[in-house]
Amino acid sequence: MPEAGEREGVASRARRLFGRGDGAERIAAYSDGVFAIAMTLLVLDIVVPDGSTSAAQVLAEEWPSYVAFALSFVIVALAWVGHHRRFRVVVGHDVGLLWLNLLLLLFVVSMPFPTSLISAFAPETAAVVVYAAAIALLQLGALAQWWYCWRRGLLAPSVDRGVFLVVVWDLLPVIAVFLVSVPIALLWGGEPAMWSWAASIVLSPLVGVVARRTLDARR
Numbered sequence: 001m002p003e004a005g006e007r008e009g010v011a012s013r014a015r016r017l018f019g020r021g022d023g024a025e026r027i028a029a030y031s032d033g034v035f036a037i038a039m040t041l042l043v044l045d046i047v048v049p050d051g052s053t054s055a056a057q058v059l060a061e062e063w064p065s066y067v068a069f070a071l072s073f074v075i076v077a078l079a080w081v082g083h084h085r086r087f088r089v090v091v092g093h094d095v096g097l098l099w100l101n102l103l104l105l106l107f108v109v110s111m112p113f114p115t116s117l118i119s120a121f122a123p124e125t126a127a128v129v130v131y132a133a134a135i136a137l138l139q140l141g142a143l144a145q146w147w148y149c150w151r152r153g154l155l156a157p158s159v160d161r162g163v164f165l166v167v168v169w170d171l172l173p174v175i176a177v178f179l180v181s182v183p184i185a186l187l188w189g190g191e192p193a194m195w196s197w198a199a200s201i202v203l204s205p206l207v208g209v210v211a212r213r214t215l216d217a218r219r
Contacts, residue, residue, distance in 0.1 A: 024090040024154075027101055031087075034105045035080040041112045042072050045119055068119035072111055075174075079108065079138055086146055086167065092154040100148055104141035110134060123190035129182050132193065136178040143171045162215045169211035173203040 046065050083104075090097075114127075114134040121127040149155050150164050177200040185193035 020092060020094040022092055024087055024093045024097070027090075027093060027098065028084070028087040031083055031101060031105060032080070035076065035083070035108060038108045038111055039073060039076050039080075041109075042069055042076070042115055045069060045112065045116045064122055065119040068115050068122070072115040075135055075138070076108060076111055079142060082142060082170070086142075086149075089156040089159050089163075090149055090154055091156050092152075094152060094154070096148060096152065097145070097154060100141070100145045104138070104145055107134065107138040107141050111138070123194055125185050125190045125193075128185045128190035128193050132178040132181045132185065132197075136175050136182075139171050139175045139178075143168065143175065146171070162219065165215060166208075166212060170204070170208055173207045174200050177203060 046062070046069055111134060114131040118127045118131040146164075146167055150159075155164075177197060181193040181196045184196055
């Protein structure tokens with residue numbers, strides 16, 4: 001008599017064995033390393049130019065590089081903090097989550113390029129559009145990953161719809177601000193678009209507070 005495993009089709013047995021598993025510690029650990037490398041690479045764009053006559057001259061000429069580095073570092077750092085917090089409640093994984101996480105990490109490791117571009121050519125429209133798109137894609141990747149975990153039942157039982165929506169509303173303001181800045185750059189130039197990014201400083205905490213109070217009121 002064949003065993004139960006032998007009677008089971010190869011394809012279904014492979015899906016059962018490799019398609020879904022418990023825990024997500026390896027995904028989180030791998031992601032931590034990629035985030036760390038990406039954040040380190042951001043600093044490589046900061047150099048002292050040849051032929052500089054004084055520190056004051058370097059600071060005066062290279063300040064866009066410092067601002068671009070600081071902004072990108074903060075954004076990637078916040079993305080890592082969010083990733084770390086979300087994965088504290090991810091209790092399972094499947095192939096789809098693996099690929100979505102790799103997509104998110106693709107956006108993370110790509111950040112040095114738009115950072116270099118905007119530090120060299122800001123406020124040119126093309127540089128601003130590429131940078132804004134990179135930030136929006138980074139946050140959209142995080143949102144897609146969170147939504148997938150919710151839909152696939154990969155989150156801890158304690159994560160109810162309210163907690164799920166709180167995280168969604170935490171991610172949306174930055175996505176909205178940087179996406180809206182793209183048409184602003186195309187219509188009115190890169191400088192107004194860059195100034196519009198400051199709206200995320202106000203919108204992110206404001207939307208978070210309003211979302212939490214609204215969700216609490218509906219309970």
